[in-house]
Amino acid sequence: MRVYSSFWLGICQRAVTTRKASLALGLVAGLSAALANTSAFARPVTDMGGTVVQVPDAPSAIADLWFAHNESLVMLGAASKIKVTAENPKDRPWLFKIAPALLQAKTGVRPNTADPEDLLNRKIDLVFVSDQGQAETLRHKGLTVLNAHYVTWPDMLRSLDMTAQALGTPYARDTGALYRKSMENTLQFIQERLAPLDAAQRPRVLHIAKLTPLQVDGTDTLIDSWITTAGGRNAATVTGNHRPTTFEQIAAWNPDFIILDPSSGAPDATSPLRTLKAFQDGKWAVSPQGVFAWDRYGFEELLQIQWAAKQLHPSLFQDVNMTQKVQDFYKTFFNYTLSADDAARILAAQPPA
Structure with missing residues (x-):
């Protein structure tokens, strides 16, 4: 009888231990899932105005309201994600030729004319602007906004790095790094010739x-x-x-x-x-x-x-x-093959033939 009781006591003790382990594993799994979900939802990016912004881990609908910055997004492989742009085909025919996905976007939208409700209705999950005040205004309307503005070489490269970080793809990261290296090599080459x-x-x-x-x-x-x-x-x-x-x-x-x-x-x-x-x-x-x-x-x-x-x-x-x-x-940077005539037209500031 004593052996029988000891046997069941052992079984009960093992059951309790197993349940505790199971609960512990469940808690760890739940915590891991929560952390993974948080990571998928947002991560911090510091914009050019010094504001830390929680951006989606993989933004899929972007509004780029600064003319110059659209080129950056196209270069970093995000043309298809631009749903609203400050640019238009008439003013930037080469942009829309090498990135035809932009033809599906709403064009000609400037920061001062952007309707926050329209951006929200379009499910825009990331906005780029060139002014800190405009960034704050749109943030107060519930939009995720990064100020990408720059006026110097170093800041231009820093803005590119910030954009690559915001996109969060290996392609964006690698292309940004390649551009930075190309710029460094070109500057060195020119400086040596002019020395x-x-x-x-x-x-x-x-x-x-x-x-x-x-x-x-x-x-x-x-x-x-x-x-x-x-x-x-x-x-x-x-x-x-x-x-x-x-x-x-x-x-x-x-x-x-x-x-x-x-x-x-x-x-x-x-x-x-x-x-x-x-x-x-x-x-x-x-x-x-x-x-x-x-x-x-x-x-x-x-x-x-x-x-x-x-x-x-x-x-x-x-x-x-x-x-x-x-x-x-x-x-290299747009994954687009230009003919010699295309290149000549660009050098002459002419639109595509």
């Missing part, structure tokens, strides 16, 4: 943003950065983008070389600008335009610095084949 030049050998360059009304880009801009990187000096003694000016002021600056924004076009034959020495000597050019205007705030800046260096110092960069550079860039 022997002193200040007097670096032309004074004026970048005209707009002809009517007359506007130029000054210091503390990305434009100023690529002028300096390409071996020039900014002739404009003003600060910021799109600064209003006069022909008399430009004549006083008397730039050695003039580069025009592709949206401005070239001055007509009767324009007083044509009397400037730079125009008279043929020392001027219209900046190229592809997916985005190379001279502004898009990621074709990598091409712009090479193009500008060749414009300003043709003898030092005679071996740089810009047609091939454009084709290689589009294949």
Whole structure:
């Protein structure tokens, strides 16, 4: 009888132990599932304004309300996720040609015209803007928003890293890292070629943003950065983008070389600008335009610095084949094959044929 009782006592003790273990395993499994679910739902990303934002682990419906940033998303493999965009096919034909998925998006939506209710109804789970105030306004309406704004080389790369982190895919991460490395290599190459030049050998360059009304880009801009990187000096003694000016002021600056924004076009034959020495000597050019205007705030800046260096110092960069550079860039970063004619049209700031 004592043996019989001991036997059942052992059984009961093992049952209790097993149940405790089962409960413990259940708690661990539940906790793991909860943590996994939290991870799938959101993760922290610090935007360019310094705000830590909980973004979806795999955003599937994006509104990109900053013109320049759409190129970044396309480059990082997220074109099909853009459901609302500030861009439109008329202004950016190359963008919509290489990323036809954008034709399915709602186009031409700016931050100041975006309807939060419409974005919510479209189930937009991530929004990109270029202004901290706009970011806060849309956040207060219940949207997940990242400020992607940048005005310098380092911040441009940091914004790219932030975007790749927000997308959360290996492709975005790897492509962002490849772009960063390509930029570092290109900057080093250009700096080594320009190293022997002193200040007097670096032309004074004026970048005209707009002809009517007359506007130029000054210091503390990305434009100023690529002028300096390409071996020039900014002739404009003003600060910021799109600064209003006069022909008399430009004549006083008397730039050695003039580069025009592709949206401005070239001055007509009767324009007083044509009397400037730079125009008279043929020392001027219209900046190229592809997916985005190379001279502004898009990621074709990598091409712009090479193009500008060749414009300003043709003898030092005679071996740089810009047609091939454009084709290689589009294949590498947009997974798109350009013909030589396509590349030539981009270099001439012309739309697709």
